[in-house]
Amino acid sequence: MTAPDAPKGKRWAIWLPLVLFGAFFALVMNGLIRPADREIESAMVGKPLPVFDLAPGSPDRPGLATDAFRQGRPRLLNIFASWCVPCAAEAPQLDAIAKSGVPIDGVAIRDREEDLARFLARHGNPFASIGKDDISEVQLGLGSSGVPETFVIDGSGTIRYQHIGPIMDRDVAKILAEVERAEKPL
Amino acid sequence: MHMLARLALFATLIVSALAGPLAAQDQLPPAPYAYRQLEDPAQEAKAQELMETLRCLKCQSQSIADSDASMAGDMRNQVRLKIKAGEDPEAIRGWLIERYGDYVSYKPELTALTWPLFAAPLVLLLLAIMLLRRRFTRGVGDND
């Protein structure tokens, strides 16, 4: 018969499963108590805008190119689309921001001109210029993963802040503050 | 338990990936290389392999190669165009990580936060050796 071998050296190992289970428990409790937000933040904040040159999306506004963001003043870059429901929800807030004197440029993602015209007629047109991004080229270049998203770009063309989702009333102050911060170069 | 719910989840996952949120569907035709293969089969193979390891950001649980979301299509277009222009697949992955962070790639990078993933196989092996060493008799003839 086997002599019961004294497992002296590995008493700790016997408690290892319980310790691992404890770690699992701590991990999932942490995940349950403070669930991570599911938004994917752009890693481009703090970096210069990618180079692009988009054709106009609307007959009464010019197209949009990187150079527009290098004129010494902060601007907002709003990524939107006529087919995006939350984009309509943020229209009044965008309008208010534009009226307060912050220029906003739009990038229309995968949009048709007639749809865009209808959208702007219905929800207002706060944009200084509108570029048409039919293959999400600029969106991908910015590290944006959905519509709407809004970027604060400083006067040297550096991305300073990203707002994900529609701009609601409560977000306006924050965005204006970020614009103010962007007045000073990094 | 809840297997059906689990399946429902899986099913919705599939459908949402295939269709995208219907309320927010654009009408534009897909980008040129969203559903078109590169002319050179070797390049296409490279692109396909890379696309299978890039995460669709809209559907969140599928690769861009496996998704019909229009953004995934646009990402495929970019990947194929860059491959066509002769870029290295890992450089393209790096380009996307630069924009979206490590989340966009299914291939974890070795960083200060992810090294345990890569140490795990070794740790498991050492642990097994340590725990089992004493189970073996020394020689063939050694009895219990």
Place this chain on the structure above:
Amino acid sequence: MIAEAGLALLWFAAALAVLQLFTSLMTLRGGDGSGEMGGIVRPAAIMQGPLVALSFAMLMWLFIRTDLSVLLVAANSHSAKPFIFKVAGTWGNHEGSMLLWVTVMALSGSFLALVERRLPERTMIATLAAQAFVSLGFYAFLLFSSNPFERLLTPVAEGNGLNPLLQDIGLAFHPPTLYVGYVGLSVAFSFAVGALITREVGPAFARAMRPWVLGSWIFLTIGITAGSYWAYYELGWGGWWFWDPVENASLMPWLAATALLHSASVLASRDALRTWTIMLGVVAFSMSMVGTFLVRSGILTSVHAFAVDPERGTFILALLTIYIGGALALFGARASTVSEGKRFSIVSREAGLVVNNVALTAILGIVLLGTLYPLLTEAFDTKVSVGPPYFNPVGAIFAFPMFVALAIGPLLRWRSDRFGRIGKRLILPAVVTVIVLGGALMFAPDIHILPLLGLGMAIGLGIASLVPLFGRNLLRTPLPTYGMVLGHFGLAVALFGMASESAFSTEKLVAANVGDRVDVGPWSIELTSMEPVAGPNWTALEATMTARYEDGSPVMLHPQSRTFTQPQQTTSESALSTRWNGQLYAVVGEEGADGRWQLRLWWKPFVPLVWLGGLLIALGGVLALIGRVAGDVRRGLQRRRIAMRRESKPLAAATTGPAE
């Protein structure tokens, strides 16, 4: 009245579980396995099965009758639903699926209490105590948080119907398959806890537990195989495994059960690996609970928040913590007093099985770590993704050595052996593996390392798995040996399918007009027509494709682009054509601006072997289970005959002494 009766039966069963727990604990404390209290334990367990089964039958009856005064029926059924989906609708929702789980669990408990007489009575009582404890948690979950029999104050005129996506016959029977697997693992868990309590960890314990593990493993194997095939043809993207958290959650219990199966066989045959087997018994059940929790709580994929229920997820986490935390604490307290069992040489069948166990456990660890890792980094506010580029190579690090051990191990003797003795029998598989590797490198120089190794190993393994039968009298070979051979062969078959799919698939994406011809691999496919078709709750555009394999006769394929009306969803319905050497996979997409149709075609050589292999593995399990159970029954009858003989000749027995 039916609903009320069903609920009453459930309460009655729960009360019996309390009784079962109480009496078994009292007996264990008393230290005497045959006390008065001890006599109540088994009957209390036996009665629960029929009671809960009757309760389940009542819920089913309510669904068949579409009794709209019951909340669950009104919320999930519809009077105009086909009969089979009314039946399946019983468990096609949270509450019903919980009741099904509890039903399977209670029936298992009855069966266990009724037939298992080999273990020392005290260990058996401890096992039934653990079983009652586990059951009580689920009874509580059902009665306090998921009552399936809740009435509506005012009955509604018509029910909500079942999600159209779930109206699929395969899906209807997928969940019960997995429940049986999970419940089987819970019984193995009870055995492990019972053996720990009484410190009776030996071959008898392993033999009693083994059929439950085998049975559960068979169902899990079938469940995963079917689930993978379903994803393959439903997804429309040609892949069959995505390392998605949901898939990983179903794989983890299987990995643990496979390891447990093998270590239990070491314990049963050789009385070695005692604490390790106990540990695996706990881990296997933990994994089924962990997987369920991860999926249900939405903690990993909560972008689909509508399909998950955090509150119920939390309830599962609470149960999980009580069971597993408790069992592991008991393990820590007791395991050091359980001797490790016998030792063995580094060249022995045990050693082969140890390699298997280490590899499977390591793969399990990798899958668990990779699945949870995004959650870990999120705690540090960083998002990462862990996918196939991690799981495939890291899993392979352990899988390939395991395959080698699988080829060698079954040829080795228990305890101690020499490679020299079996070397000759391995020459053939080794040589064939080298030839396949060389051939593959010659004809497909671009092949990646993993598929290459997979192809070579699969062929070598396929031969090696049959070697244990060489030179044996096939008529006298025991059934479990056939089971092992078939299971291992099935693994080789599946591996070949995986490697071949990964190495040789060809894909074609084209925009085609009606009348155009497309070549993919050896196939030539013509888009013959596009027609609108309509189903009960969807409309679709159906393509007709005429496909020819080389110059063979034409095969018609009908993939669809389907739009469901309620709720609005678009899905691609793939069309498949299966040959002995692979599968043609066709999907039709949207119509382009130029009126051409987007076609997606794949030729996947030998891909059906993936699932055929899975089924062979399960069939191997069935053979082994039949063999084991038949052996147990035979031995039981023998024992009874001896006992009867002794009874009829009490004098002779007394004079000749104990017969054993």
